[in-house]
Amino acid sequence: xxxxxxxxxxxxxxxxxxxxxxxxxxxxxxxxxxxxxxxxxxxxxxxxxxxxxxxxxxxxxxxxxxxxxxxxxxxxxxxxxxxxxxxxxxxxxxxxxxxxxxxxxxxxxxxxxxxxxxxxxxxxxxxxxxxxxxxxxxxxxxxxxxxxxxxxxxxxxxxxxxxxxxxxxxxxxxxxxxxxxxxxxxxxxxxxxxxxxxxxxxxxxxxxxxxxxxxxxxxxxxxxx
Amino acid sequence: xxxxxxxxxxxxxxxxxxxxxxxxxxxxxxxxxxxxxxxxxxxxxxxxxxxxxxxxxxxxxxxxxxxxxxxxxxxxxxxxxxxxxxxxxxxxxxxxxxxxxxxxxxxxxxxxxxxxxxxxxxxxxxxxxxxxxxxxxxxxxxxxxxxxxxxxxxxxxxxxxxxxxxxxxxxxxxxxxxxxxxxxxxxxxxxxxxxxxxxxxxxxxxxxxxxxxxx
Amino acid sequence: xxxxxxxxxxxxxxxxxxxxxxxxxxxxxxxxxxxxxxxxxxxxxxxxxxxxxxxxxxxxxxxxxxxxxxxxxxxxxxxxxxxxxxx
Numbered sequence: 001x002x003x004x005x006x007x008x009x010x011x012x013x014x015x016x017x018x019x020x021x022x023x024x025x026x027x028x029x030x031x032x033x034x035x036x037x038x039x040x041x042x043x044x045x046x047x048x049x050x051x052x053x054x055x056x057x058x059x060x061x062x063x064x065x066x067x068x069x070x071x072x073x074x075x076x077x078x079x080x081x082x083x084x085x086x087x088x089x090x091x092x093x094x095x096x097x098x099x100x101x102x103x104x105x106x107x108x109x110x111x112x113x114x115x116x117x118x119x120x121x122x123x124x125x126x127x128x129x130x131x132x133x134x135x136x137x138x139x140x141x142x143x144x145x146x147x148x149x150x151x152x153x154x155x156x157x158x159x160x161x162x163x164x165x166x167x168x169x170x171x172x173x174x175x176x177x178x179x180x181x182x183x184x185x186x187x188x189x190x191x192x193x194x195x196x197x198x199x200x201x202x203x204x205x206x207x208x209x210x211x212x213x214x215x216x217x218x219x220x221x222x223x224x225x
Numbered sequence: 226x227x228x229x230x231x232x233x234x235x236x237x238x239x240x241x242x243x244x245x246x247x248x249x250x251x252x253x254x255x256x257x258x259x260x261x262x263x264x265x266x267x268x269x270x271x272x273x274x275x276x277x278x279x280x281x282x283x284x285x286x287x288x289x290x291x292x293x294x295x296x297x298x299x300x301x302x303x304x305x306x307x308x309x310x311x312x313x314x315x316x317x318x319x320x321x322x323x324x325x326x327x328x329x330x331x332x333x334x335x336x337x338x339x340x341x342x343x344x345x346x347x348x349x350x351x352x353x354x355x356x357x358x359x360x361x362x363x364x365x366x367x368x369x370x371x372x373x374x375x376x377x378x379x380x381x382x383x384x385x386x387x388x389x390x391x392x393x394x395x396x397x398x399x400x401x402x403x404x405x406x407x408x409x410x411x412x413x414x415x416x417x418x419x420x421x422x423x424x425x426x427x428x429x430x431x432x433x434x435x436x437x438x439x440x
Numbered sequence: 441x442x443x444x445x446x447x448x449x450x451x452x453x454x455x456x457x458x459x460x461x462x463x464x465x466x467x468x469x470x471x472x473x474x475x476x477x478x479x480x481x482x483x484x485x486x487x488x489x490x491x492x493x494x495x496x497x498x499x500x501x502x503x504x505x506x507x508x509x510x511x512x513x514x515x516x517x518x519x520x521x522x523x524x525x526x527x
Contacts, residue, residue: 148370155363161353168349169367172342173374176381183385199384207377214373218366221287242452258444261451268455304462311458315451322444420459427466434473 003095010099011106017076018107024072028065028111035061036115036122054123055185059178061115062142066108067167070149073104074157083158087223097150097219101212104153105146112138125189133188140204141181147211148173154222180204227426234423237416241409249409258322265315267414268308269337271421273375275305276344278425280372283365292436293429295361298368300428302347304421309341332386339378343371357436 018024039057043050050057077083086096116134120127127134149170156166180200187197194201245263252259282298285291316334317327328334347367354360 151366151370155350155366159350159354159363165346165349165353168342169346172339172346173370175339176374176377179381179385203377203381203384210373210377211370214366214370218287218369221362222366224362256444258447260448264451264455307458307462311455314454318447318451318454322447424459424463424466427463427470431466431470431473434470438473438476 003092006089006091006095007099007102010096011102014076014100014103015106018103024069024107025110028069028107029114031065031068032061032111032115032118035064036118040122050123054119054125055182055189058115058119058185059141059182061119062108062112062138063145063171063174063178065111065115066142066145066149067170069107069111070104070146070153070170071163071166073100073150073153078157093220093223094216096223097154097215100154101146101150101215104150105142108142108146109139112142130188130191133194134185136194137181137184137188137201137204140184140201140208141177144177144204144208144211145174147208147215151211151215151219151222154219176203176207180207227423227430230419230423230426234416234419237412237419241413241416244409244412249405255323258319261315261319263409263413265312265319266410267417268315269312269333270414271417272305272308272312272337272340274418275301275308275421275425276340276368276372276375279305279344279347279368283368283372286361286365287369292361295365296429296432297425298365299351299361299432300425302344302351302364302368303428304424306341306344306348307424308417308421309337309344312337313341330386332383335386336378336382339382340371340375343374347371 039050039061043053043057077086086093089096116127116138119125152166152169156162156169159165180203184194184197184200184204188194241263245260249260249263251257278301279298282294282301286294286298313334316337320329320334321327347364350364350367351360354363
C-alpha cells in the first residue's frame with residue numbers, strides 16, 4: 001500500500017468518525033461561542049480597545065480551541081485501545097502522522113472559519129473584505145500549530161499528566177507562529193494588506209516547513225514500543 | 226580526571242572574578258551595575274551551548290539509541306536550564322536599577338524566557354514519563370523541536386519588539402565594546418563554560434550510576 | 441549614575457548559589473549511591489565468607505552514625521528512596 005494511500009486512509013477514518021458523531025465539532029463550536037462571550041465581557045466595554053485587541057483575541061480563540069481539539073486528537077486510539085493497530089501497521093509510520101495532521105488541520109480550519117464568522121457578527125468585523133489575505137494568514141499559522149500539535153499530542157496521549165504536559169510543551173514552541181500570525185492579521189485587518197509583513201509570512205512558512213519535517217522524521221520514534 | 230577539572234574550574238572562576246571586579250574599568254554610562262553583564266552574557270551563551278549539545282545528543286540518540294547520548298542530553302538540559310535561569314535572574318537584577326523595572330518584554334529577556342519554558346518542558350517530560358526508554362525518546366524529540374525553534378523564537382521576538390520601538394532601548398549590554406570589556410567577557414565565558422563541562426560530566430556519571438543501581 | 445553595588449553582589453551571589461546548590465545536590469546523590477553499592481557488596485560476599493556481617497562496614501558506620509544494626513543481615517535502615525529489594 002502506497003505511502004500516500006495510508007495517510008489518506010487515516011484522514012478518511014478520522015473524518016468519517018467525526019462526521020458521524022460530530023462530537024468534536026459540536027463541543028468546539030460551543031466552546032468558541034463561550035470564548036466570544038468572555039472576550040466581550042472582559043474587554044467589550046471600551047469599543048476602541050476591543051478593536052485594537054481583535055487580532056490578538058482572534059488568535060487567542062484559535063489557540064484555545066486548538067488546544068482543546070488537539071488534546072483529543074488521539075483520544076479514540078487511547079480509549080479504544082487502538083495503539084497496537086497503529087504500531088503494527090506496516091511501513092513508514094510517518095504516513096500516519098501526515099494523515100493525522102491533515103485531519104487535525106481540517107478540523108481546526110473549520111472551527112476557525114466558524115469563529116471568524118462569529119467574530120464578524122458579534123464584533124462588527126468586516127471579514128469578507130479582507131478574506132483572501134486573512135485566509136492565507138490563518139492557513140499558514142494553523143498548519144504550524146497543527147504540525148507541532150499533532151506530534152506532541154501523540155507523545156502525550158499516554159502520559160500521566162497529559163492535560164498539563166501537552167500545553168506546557170506546545171505553547172512556548174508556538175510563540176513564533178503566534179507572533180507572526182497576530183502581526184500579519186493585524187496588518188490585514190487594518191487594511192494594509194500583506195505587503196508590509198512579508199518577513200512574518202516567510203517566518204511562518206519556515207516554521208511550518210520545520211515542524212512538518214520534524215514531525216515526519218520523528219513520528220516513528222514517538223509511536224514505537 | 227574530574228579533580229583536575231575541578232581545580233581548573235576554580236582557577237577560571239577566580240580569574241573571571243578578578244577580571245570582572247579588578248581589571249575591567251567602571252562603565253562610563255551605566256556605572257558598576259554593568260559588571261552584572263559578566264555573569265549575564267556568559268550565562269546565556271553557555272545555555273545556548275548546552276542546548277546545542279542537547280540537540281546533537283537527541284539526534285544521536287534517535288538514530289543510534291546509544292544510552293550515553295541520552296545521558297548527555299539529559300544532563301546538558303538540566304545544566305542548560307540552570308544557566309538560563311541565571312540569565313533571566315541576572316538580567317532582571319540588572320534591569321531594576323537600569324530601567325527601573327524588574328521585568329520588561331524586551332527582545333532578549335522575552336526570548337530567553339521562552340527558551341527557559343521550552344526546556345523546562347523537556348525536563349518535565351523526563352520527570353513525568355515513567356518508562357525510561359520512552360522518556361528518552363520523547364525528550365529527544367522535544368529537544369530537537371525546541372532547538373530548531375530557537376532561531377524562530379529569536380527572530381519573531383526581535384521583530385515583534387524592534388519594529389515599533391527605538392533600538393537604543395533594547396540593548397542590555399554595552400554598545401561599543403573596548404578591548405578590556407571583551408577580554409573580561411571572554412574570561413568569564415571560559416570560566417562558566419568550564420563549570421558547564423564540570424557539572425555535565427558529574428551529572429552524566431551520576432546518571433550512569435543510578436541506572437546501574439536500578440539494573 | 442549611582443553604583444548599585446548591592447545589585448551587582450546579588451547577581452553574582454545568585455549565580456554562585458544556584459550552581460553551588462546543584463553541585464552539592466550531585467555530590468550528595470553520588471555519596472548516597474556509593475553507600476548503597478557498598479551495602480550490597482558485603483551481603484553478596486557473606487554467602488562465600490560465612491562470617492559475621494556486622495564488621496567490615498566502616499562506610500555505613502561513618503554515614504549512619506549510631507543507628508542500630510539488625511543482627512545477621514548487616515543492613516542498616518536506609519531511606520525508602522534508596523532502598524532496593526534484595527537480590
